Amino acid sequence: MELNQKPWPKTSLLGRMSARTRAGFLELGTAVTYGARQKVIRQGEESHHVLVVVDGIMKVFVDTEFGSPVLLGLRGRGDLLGEMSVLERRQRSANVMTCTAAHVRLIKSAQLVNFLDRNPEAWAAMAASLSARLHWANNRRAEFVACPAAVRVGRVLAEIAGRHGVRTAEGWDLDVSLTQAEIASLAGVALATFEKALQQLHRSGLVRRRYRRIVVEDLARLARFGANDRRNPYQYGVDYGDVAQS
The missing domain is CATH 1.10.10.10 (Winged helix-like DNA-binding domain superfamily/Winged helix DNA-binding domain)
Structure with a gap:
């Protein structure tokens, strides 16, 4: 079901797999098409499946106690969504909504775990993908x-x-x-x-x-932009006195 024939992004889950493992992974589950601006995962729901994006863009966001939603990130071709709550067997921690029309594979939790157990390379790809996401979050915090x-x-x-x-x-x-x-x-x-x-x-x-x-x-x-230069920290027009915080 590789509708988009462009190479899979190397940083995505599917991009980290070999062609053989990726082909097997894309045979799992059911093909589903969503329209733009459609919520496909809801915060607080029980976790029974994951989504792998074959084509399209989705946004991950959380509803906060103060009423304002916070965007956590974007996911695109080759990315997996919902795997953390499935693996941890807990409720969804965030919402997922399509930004554009999207084609996905909807994979049941048992199917995912069974495939990972039979394919060490797939486990390694998922671990690397989650590690990269954690690294990204750490950089954002810093x-x-x-x-x-x-x-x-x-x-x-x-x-x-x-x-x-x-x-x-x-x-x-x-x-x-x-x-x-x-x-x-x-x-x-x-x-x-x-x-x-x-x-x-x-x-x-x-x-x-x-x-x-x-x-x-x-x-x-x-x-x-804003790359640190000890000799001239203002090389890209960044005025450190103009740091307005949220």
């Missing part, structure tokens, strides 16, 4: 303490563009159906702070704003 808002916003935009953006004549289009409030929460800043950081990135020639979307004009420079 950045929240150490980096100015503009740097955090820039890095989040670069990651979204690099993994999920669409290349156009203008640059990389972040047309992934995310609101600015959602991107702000992913960067760990308030919406007003996000707006201010976006203006700074625009003045630096790194991003351009279009109607209800953002275009990254120079992805390579944006990825380097």
Whole structure:
């Protein structure tokens, strides 16, 4: 069911598997198609299955006690969703909603565990995928303490563009159906702070704003934005005195 013939992203679960193991994994479960903006996993529900994304983009977010949802990340081709609650046998810890129309394999918990037990390579791929996710979360936590808002916003935009953006004549289009409030929460800043950081990135020639979307004009420079240079920490226009926190 490889509807999209592009190579699987190397950082995804399927991208970490050999062709043989991946083919076997994609035979598990049932093929399901979801429309855009459809909630496919609900926080607090019992865990009975996982989803592997064959095509499309999904967002993972949590409902907080203060009423504002917080975006935890995006998942795309080759990524697995819901595996942590299944393996730990607990309720869902987050919501998952489609950003675009998505094709997935819905795999029952017993099928997943049985396949992993019969395929050590698949276990290794899942462990590496979870480790990478933990590493990403640790980096985000460190950045929240150490980096100015503009740097955090820039890095989040670069990651979204690099993994999920669409290349156009203008640059990389972040047309992934995310609101600015959602991107702000992913960067760990308030919406007003996000707006201010976006203006700074625009003045630096790194991003351009279009109607209800953002275009990254120079992805390579944006990825380097705010990189530490002991001789000149302001080399990319980052004013450390202008660190507005959420």
